[in-house]
Amino acid sequence: MNSNELSRVITQRVACDWRAAYALAADPARLPEWASGLADGALAREGEDWVATTPGGRAVLRFAPANEFGVLDHWVAPEGVPEVYVPFRVVGVAPGACELQFTLLRQPHMDDAAFAHDAEWIARDLRALRALLEAPAR
Template sequence: MNETKSSPSRVVTRQVACDWRRAYAVAADPVRLPEWASGLADGAVTRDGDHWIAQTPAGHARLRFAPANDLGVMDHWVLPEGVPEVYVPFRVIEVDAGRCELQFTLLRQPGMDDPAFERDAAWIARDLQALKQLLESA
């Protein structure tokens, strides 16, 4: 099998017509993940101590999140069943008054070929679009 590894990472972005603090409040709330993050939670997300448990498309996963902050950092770590933990850098930054940008960094995982990387990037783009629609409709 030919694994052409085009890039170790890709930043997927979406600009959103809302204040960055509001975007942060929604996107950083684990309970709201099922509203927009189909790649991470396609059912209820429940707290388990310092972690959260989510039903993902690939099965259950343990999630942990960066502490609440005033910097727009929403990094999280995902531990799917039987797979090493995955670090997920995620930010929201202010572009100007009433407008922000969501920045999600996809990191290529060991053994991930180009088609899988492209599928993940497309899924992230769909999820960010869903988050944009959620934020702009409220």
């Protein structure tokens, strides 16, 4: 990776219908089950927003409205930091299979090491989401 890289799409193939993947991933209350970079504890609702305890502290989260296109975009506003736009999609690729597509946008303060660290963390969280989605129903 070099300092000219401004974005990176991180993908994860999942053996799950895209609608089921979307339904689980779009539920903010389920974020602590798989999104360790975004919510490492319970989320609380505050009006239209959600508040999470992240590894970096408290953050206010906003989510794209429910839709039929697999769009899971969200906005994260950590305390003392400008709000960050996070493009995220679930795309059906075959019957019973989908791909999670998360676009990491380099923030102005990120050096190469921080960008690489965030990319690795997102990949780990997407693997956790895949495991949750592919787990046998209980």
